[in-house]
Every structure is written in structure tokens, then in C-alpha cells.
Amino acid sequence: MCIPARNEEAMLPALFAALAALSVDGTSVEACLYLDDCRDGSVALVDRLGPTLPFRLHVARGGRDAAPNAGAARRAALAMGLSVLAGREGLLFTTDADSTPQPDWIAAGRRGLSQAEVVAGRIQRVDAASDPQQSHIEHYYDRLHRYRRAIDPVPWEARDTHHFGGGANIAIRASAYRALGGFLPIPSGEDARLLDDAARAGLRVRRDAAMIVETSSRRQGRIGGGLAGQLLALDQGEPPRMADPRGAAWQWRAQAAARQSFAMIDRVDRRIALGERLGLSADHVLGVARDCPNAEAFAMRIVPAPAFHSGQVSLSDAEDLLTELESQWCEIAA
Structure with missing residues (x-):
């Protein structure tokens, strides 16, 4: 599990609790946490809680004085995961520090990766009912993706599929990640770019709603162009515009x-x-x-x-x- 974090002291306890509750059926699971220029109490909190966790936690610190860059931070977190694997094949999972995977996250991801090289899971917003317009938009995109698979079906797609592919919920085979060269160190959109690059390389990308992560509905994001910015724009009355x-x-x-x-x-x-x-x-x-x-x-x-x-x-x-x-x-x- 490879997780970038930037000033997430308030969110990390819930993340650790969710990771501790994962059902792994005897599978060896290790977590890699990349603390990206954290200037809150994240470092002290990790130092305190890390030894108490029921899984091995690897921690690295970086990004000092650098501008927020989601792609670079996620790339660094995944590099930690590759280092743990030490050249072996394995499965890499990534989420965000403000998110909490469901207990069957690893199991669902493993099932998905038996059918594909990359799995993009469903991301559910906490308190989604308070953001009905965003839910309306997400419902539209789910419909649009189901239409896509009706006119262009592929055998590796999940029966219960969805539209989104976000870094808060992606699983990928280590060999596939290495072949793609990893997440690009770009300020935002590194997740969508990886999925696009995987498909263009001929890898099977599965969008699987059975692999679930819950994420926050906060309006103050760590980077521009993310979910927080979308929610804030809707709050401010900006009408959503969609591609035809x-x-x-x-x-x-x-x-x-x-x-x-x-x-x-x-x-x-x-x-x-x-x-x-x-x-x-x-x-x-x-x-x-x-x-x-x-x-x-x-x-x-x-x-x-x-x-x-x-x-x-x-x-x-x-x-x-x-x-x-x-x-x-x-x-x-x-």
C-alpha cells in the first residue's frame, strides 16, 4: 500500500485504523507512507502510532520546500513500494491519506488484478448526500461509461463498473507499473494519465466498483484541479459543463x-x-x-x-x- 501525505495529521488516524482493519487472508501486506513536506504534526503522529500498527509501516520524508505536486508525491510513494518488492512481482495499491479503504479492499483488488493489469476502484465521498449536484454529475459519468462498454465491450471489464479512475483507489501489478515508468511527476492528473498510458500500451484497465475507498468531501484540497476544487466550484454556483x-x-x-x-x-x-x-x-x-x-x-x-x-x-x-x-x-x- 503506497500512500502520499501532505499535512494530513487530522486524517492519518482514520487511515491507519482502516488499514489495520483490512482483511488480507494471510497475504503479506506492508504500507509505504511518503510524507510530502509535512509541516503539521504528521511526523510526530507517525512516530507515535507506527510501532503500534499490526502491519509493517515504511516511512519516507521528502518534498521539502517544493510546490505541491501530486504526481511527484505519488511517484515517490510507489517507488517505496517497488523498493520493498526488490524486483519481485507483486501487487501495488495506492490511496490518499484523507481516504479510508473498505475492509475487503485488498481482496477486491486481487480479484480484479486476476482479470487485468490495472484496476481503478470506486471512490465514494463521505457525506455524499450533502453534495447532491456532485452526486448527480457522478451518476451521469457512470451512465456514460456503461454506455461505452455497451458499444465497445472488453472481457476484462467489471460487471459492476464505473467511470472514475483516481489515485485514491488504484491497484496495479508491479511489472505493469515498471513497464509504464510509473506515475508522472506532474502537479495533478497523474492518475488519469497512468490509466491512459496503460491502455495505450495494451494493458487491461479494469474499472471495478467492488474495490471501494471512501474519501473526504473537504473543500480545501492539497493541490489544484482535484475533487476539493470541484466541490468548491459547485458551492459557489458555477454550473457544471460536460464534454458533448x-x-x-x-x-x-x-x-x-x-x-x-x-x-x-x-x-x-x-x-x-x-x-x-x-x-x-x-x-x-x-x-x-x-x-x-x-x-x-x-x-x-x-x-x-x-x-x-x-x-x-x-x-x-x-x-x-x-x-x-x-x-x-x-x-x-x-
């Missing part, structure tokens, strides 16, 4: 076509047909395919961003458009 789902639908249908074409990419007619759909030459299609290890990598790399329906719409309009897309798909599937 018609653009995503085009992209996902094209990815499904690319996935189906990969096994027959040596056929000129298949390359031509796919190229015409994507606005690419048959030679370009073949060149990309030759660099891809499997159909997943090909589908993720060959399909460009949509050239139309690429703007943003209101949440209400996005829901209406998604309803229309779902209805059209049901008619095709029938």
Missing part, C-alpha cells in the same frame, strides 16, 4: 471497429475501410498496427479525438443527449 457525449460516442464506436479490425489488419480491404472511417490512409493504419502489441493498444492509439461534437454542454443537455444515444443503441442491439 456525441463526440465520445463516435470515438468509442471507432475504437470498437479498430479492435475488431486488428486481427485482420493484413487484409487491405479492412485497412481501407478503417482508414476511411478515421480519415487516415490504409498505409498509416498498417504502420500504427505494426507498432501495437495487441488490439487494445491499437484501438487506443489509432482513433483520433473527435473532430465534431467536441465542445461542452450543460449537464442537463448532456443527459438528454446520452438518453438519445442509449435509445439508438438499444434499437441497434435489438
Whole structure:
């Protein structure tokens, strides 16, 4: 378990209690805590509580005088996990210091990793009922992801799936993490970037709602661009804007076509047909395919961003458009 923390003295006791309550069925579990320029009482608290915990706790300190950088901190925490494994294969789990995994977190992650190389679990907000608009947005994105998997199904996806992939709840095989080069040291968005890079590399990314972590609903985040900022914007009356789902639908249908074409990419007619759909030459299609290890990598790399329906719409309009897309798909599937 690899966890970055920055000034989380108030949250660490709940995190440690949740980790101590994990059901691991005899599996060896160790926690790696990276204290990222902590200037509160986190260090003293860890020194006091660490020896009392029912698991081995590795602690490192860093980031002194550095600007907050979620990617660099998470990368440092995962580097600790790799050091513990010492080159061996193993499973790496990461969460945030203001979050609490459910007791079956490790077990659910292990089940997911038997089907995929990377698992993004569900992140539930504490006191979500007090933020109904954010819940409304999350419900929309879950619907959108289920629509994606209806038009472009993959065998490793969880039956109970969801849309989100956040660093507060990710499990990954150590070999896959090493192959990807780890989380990028970027100020925010390192989690989404890792999942995108994994898919483009041809790794199986599973979004599994059975692997659950609860996180805080605070408005004062440690970095910009995170959940705290989204909640604060909603509190201030900023209307949510969503990407037009018609653009995503085009992209996902094209990815499904690319996935189906990969096994027959040596056929000129298949390359031509796919190229015409994507606005690419048959030679370009073949060149990309030759660099891809499997159909997943090909589908993720060959399909460009949509050239139309690429703007943003209101949440209400996005829901209406998604309803229309779902209805059209049901008619095709029938």
C-alpha cells in the first residue's frame, strides 16, 4: 500500500485504523507512507502510532520546500513500494491519506488484478448526500461509461463498473507499473494519465466498483484541479459543463471497429475501410498496427479525438443527449 501525505495529521488516524482493519487472508501486506513536506504534526503522529500498527509501516520524508505536486508525491510513494518488492512481482495499491479503504479492499483488488493489469476502484465521498449536484454529475459519468462498454465491450471489464479512475483507489501489478515508468511527476492528473498510458500500451484497465475507498468531501484540497476544487466550484454556483457525449460516442464506436479490425489488419480491404472511417490512409493504419502489441493498444492509439461534437454542454443537455444515444443503441442491439 503506497500512500502520499501532505499535512494530513487530522486524517492519518482514520487511515491507519482502516488499514489495520483490512482483511488480507494471510497475504503479506506492508504500507509505504511518503510524507510530502509535512509541516503539521504528521511526523510526530507517525512516530507515535507506527510501532503500534499490526502491519509493517515504511516511512519516507521528502518534498521539502517544493510546490505541491501530486504526481511527484505519488511517484515517490510507489517507488517505496517497488523498493520493498526488490524486483519481485507483486501487487501495488495506492490511496490518499484523507481516504479510508473498505475492509475487503485488498481482496477486491486481487480479484480484479486476476482479470487485468490495472484496476481503478470506486471512490465514494463521505457525506455524499450533502453534495447532491456532485452526486448527480457522478451518476451521469457512470451512465456514460456503461454506455461505452455497451458499444465497445472488453472481457476484462467489471460487471459492476464505473467511470472514475483516481489515485485514491488504484491497484496495479508491479511489472505493469515498471513497464509504464510509473506515475508522472506532474502537479495533478497523474492518475488519469497512468490509466491512459496503460491502455495505450495494451494493458487491461479494469474499472471495478467492488474495490471501494471512501474519501473526504473537504473543500480545501492539497493541490489544484482535484475533487476539493470541484466541490468548491459547485458551492459557489458555477454550473457544471460536460464534454458533448456525441463526440465520445463516435470515438468509442471507432475504437470498437479498430479492435475488431486488428486481427485482420493484413487484409487491405479492412485497412481501407478503417482508414476511411478515421480519415487516415490504409498505409498509416498498417504502420500504427505494426507498432501495437495487441488490439487494445491499437484501438487506443489509432482513433483520433473527435473532430465534431467536441465542445461542452450543460449537464442537463448532456443527459438528454446520452438518453438519445442509449435509445439508438438499444434499437441497434435489438
